[in-house]
Each structure stands twice: as structure tokens, then as C-alpha cells.
Amino acid sequence: MLTSEELTRYSRQLLIPEIGQEGQERLKNASVLLAGVGGLGCSSSQFLACAGVGSITMVDRDTVALSDLNRQVLYGQNDIGKKKVDVAAERLSRLNSSVKIYPRFAEITEENASKLLAGIELVMDGLDNLQARFALNSACVEKGIPFIYGGIMGLKGMVAAIVPGKTPCLACLYPRIRTHERPFPVLGSVPAIIANLQVIEAIKILTGRYAPSAGRMILFDGGEMNFFRLEIRKDETCKVCGKEMG
Amino acid sequence: MESNFIIKNYFEPPVEFHFGEGGATLRQLLEKIGSQCAPVSFLEILKEGELGEGVDTLFLNGRNYFSLEKGLSTPLQDGDRVTLEIHIEPVDGG
Numbered sequence: 225m226l227t228s229e230e231l232t233r234y235s236r237q238l239l240i241p242e243i244g245q246e247g248q249e250r251l252k253n254a255s256v257l258l259a260g261v262g263g264l265g266c267s268s269s270q271f272l273a274c275a276g277v278g279s280i281t282m283v284d285r286d287t288v289a290l291s292d293l294n295r296q297v298l299y300g301q302n303d304i305g306k307k308k309v310d311v312a313a314e315r316l317s318r319l320n321s322s323v324k325i326y327p328r329f330a331e332i333t334e335e336n337a338s339k340l341l342a343g344i345e346l347v348m349d350g351l352d353n354l355q356a357r358f359a360l361n362s363a364c365v366e367k368g369i370p371f372i373y374g375g376i377m378g379l380k381g382m383v384a385a386i387v388p389g390k391t392p393c394l395a396c397l398y399p400r401i402r403t404h405e406r407p408f409p410v411l412g413s414v415p416a417i418i419a420n421l422q423v424i425e426a427i428k429i430l431t432g433r434y435a436p437s438a439g440r441m442i443l444f445d446g447g448e449m450n451f452f453r454l455e456i457r458k459d460e461t462c463k464v465c466g467k468e469m470g
Numbered sequence: 471m472e473s474n475f476i477i478k479n480y481f482e483p484p485v486e487f488h489f490g491e492g493g494a495t496l497r498q499l500l501e502k503i504g505s506q507c508a509p510v511s512f513l514e515i516l517k518e519g520e521l522g523e524g525v526d527t528l529f530l531n532g533r534n535y536f537s538l539e540k541g542l543s544t545p546l547q548d549g550d551r552v553t554l555e556i557h558i559e560p561v562d563g564g
Contacts, residue, residue, distance in 0.1 A: 260564050262564045263563070263564055264564045265564070349564070350564050351562075351564045352562070352563055352564035353562060353564075354560060354562045357562070374564070375560055375561040375562050375563060375564065376561055376563045376564065377561035377562070377563045380511070380512065380561055381561060382560065382561050397560070398559075398560050402559060402560075404562055404563075408562075408563040410563055415563075415564065443509050443512055443558075445509075445511050445512070447511065448511060450509075450511075452509040452512075454509065454558075
């Protein structure tokens with residue numbers, strides 16, 4: 225049940241027929257893992273909290289650096305050197321104190337990915353490397369948990385809602401891992417755009433609506449100011465989801 | 471001229487490309503594909519005039535491009551069938 229305060233707080237999104245009270249209650253009871261609280265995670269976490277997602281577990285291995293501040297909008301100059309998850313948890317609690325925030329200072333690996341998903345309903349990708357993404361993708365496929373992929377580079381970004389059993393997985397799309405040079409170029413508003421598209425996908429899934437864009441990938445090119453939507457296909461030989469979907 | 475244009479794992483539209491009387495080389499065909507494919511900025515079909523890393527396979531009438539004497543400078547004939555498999559690299563920053 226929503227409290228009278230919640231009915232007021234979320235009144236504008238309750239007016240959206242696809243959300244309504246039932247959807248809002250689902251959000252309130254939802255538990256999301258936010259993998260990475262960098263450029264993507266700083267934006268997505270704020271809108272997940274504002275939307276009333278009941279529980280957000282944040283995992284990140286980094287501390288705040290001066291070079292993060294062009295895009296990681298939860299942090300300020302006084303936070304340099306602090307653990308990102310701790311600062312983010314404090315800021316998000318100020319945004320919406322009814323949301324339970326669980327900060328975890330850790331690196332996501334193949335060894336711990338599955339454990340991190342205990343009790344989790346959906347995973348938001350805010351990672352900065354493909355190895356950790358693939359580890360989470362495999363764990364999500366294994367447990368049947370939706371994974372909202374997001375990635376950025378320079379003025380470009382990509383989003384795809386991966387729903388195990390219904391859509392191809394990340395390993396279908398990218399059977400090989402290529403490591404790109406670090407540090408990667410990025411304009412702060414690009415991860416904000418991609419993160420907010422991820423949040424829309426997440427909220428549709430959490431409120432019980434199968435995301436219409438699932439099975440598709442959205443590409444954003446800020447240089448040309450273009451969006452593209454591509455069909456994505458399952459790889460029948462995929463080592464992660466081939467049998468599961470077969 | 472008929473081309474079979476496949477973007478691996480994404481979509482598979484059959485695409486026809488037409489050139490003037492002078493014809494075209496394989497390289498010019500790839501340049502044209504690159505300029506007409508919508509998400510071109512996400513693809514690397516050609517890099518400095520040679521095959522880009524985004525290309526998985528390139529066949530001309532069933533023959534692998536690597537075995538063509540003139541490579542990308544091979545002139546195309548009317549009715550040639552070109553099969554191209556390309557992929558879009560993930561962006562992995564966050």
C-alpha cells in the first residue's frame with residue numbers, strides 16, 4: 225500500500241496509465257542492483273530513487289577523483305578521495321529517504337557476480353569495462369534477472385534491455401571482448417542521456433510492463449544528434465544463453 | 471548490381487546499389503554502403519581505404535576477399551554478388 229505522502233510524492237507519475245498505483249507499489253517493493261556509480265550510475269541512481277524504487281544496492285570499487293567531476297554529478301570537490309558508494313548513498317538518501325540504499329565497495333567479477341544478485345530483481349549497468357559486464361550478464365541469464373545494458377564513449381552511447389528467456393543476451397551481441405583505451409573520452413551529458421534511457425527501460429520492466437524496446441538496441445550519436453534503433457538477434461551458438469533460450 | 475548486406479546480429483536487409491556506366495570497385499561499393507547505412511558512425515567498414523575492424527567477412531561471388539588478386543581494387547561487374555558481414559563494437563565506458 226502507498227502512504228498518503230507517497231501518493232502525493234509520486235502523483236505525477238501515478239497519472240501515467242502504464243504505472244498507476246499498482247505499478248508504483250511494484251516499484252516500492254523492487255530491489256535493483258546498480259553496478260557502478262560513475263557517469264551512468266550517478267544519473268540513473270538519482271532517477272531510480274526519485275521514482276520510488278524501494279531498494280538500491282550500489283556496487284563500485286572506486287574513489288572519487290577530480291577527473292570524474294565533469295560527469296559524475298553526485299560528487300563534488302570535497303568528495304575527492306572518498307568511496308563513491310558512500311557519497312552516493314548519502315546524496316540519494318537526501319533525495320528520497322524512503323529508499324533503502326545499500327552501498328558495497330567492491331569490484332564485480334565472475335567470482336562474486338552471482339552472489340551480488342541475491343534478492344535482486346533487476347540490474348542496471350553503470351560499469352566502465354566489458355569484463356564486469358559479461359560477468360553480470362552471465363549471472364543475470366543464469367538467474368533470469370533483467371539486465372539493462374548501457375555504455376558510452378565520447379559523444380556516443382548504447383542501451384539495450386536484456387530480458388533472459390525473451391531477448392538475446394550481451395554475449396550474443398558481442399561474442400568477443402575488446403578492451404578500449406583508458407581513459408575513455410566522454411562529455412558529461414552523454415552518460416546522463418543514456419542513463420535516463422536505461423531508467424525508462426528499468427521502470428517499465430519493474431512495473432510489470434515488458435519493455436517494448438526489449439530485443440532492440442538504441443544507439444545515440446551526439447555528434448550527428450541521431451538515434452538509431454536496431455533489431456538484435458540471438459546467437460544460437462551463444463555460450464551464455466544459447467541453451468537457455470534454445 | 472546486387473548486394474547482400476548483413477550486419478551480423480543486428481539486421482539483414484537485402485540492399486541493391488547502382489553505379490554509373492564506369493562501374494565501381496569493391497572499395498567504392500564499401501564506401502557507398504558506409505555512406506548509406508544509417509548507423510554509419512558506429513561502423514568501421516573502411517579505415518584509411520582498407521578493410522576496417524568492423525568487417526567480419528567479405529565475399530565477392532562466394533570468393534573470400536583475401537583471395538582476390540586486386541583486393542579492394544577489384545572492379546565489380548553488373549550482377550556481382552557481394553556478401554559483407556560487419557559488426558558494431560560495443561561502447562564500454564560508463
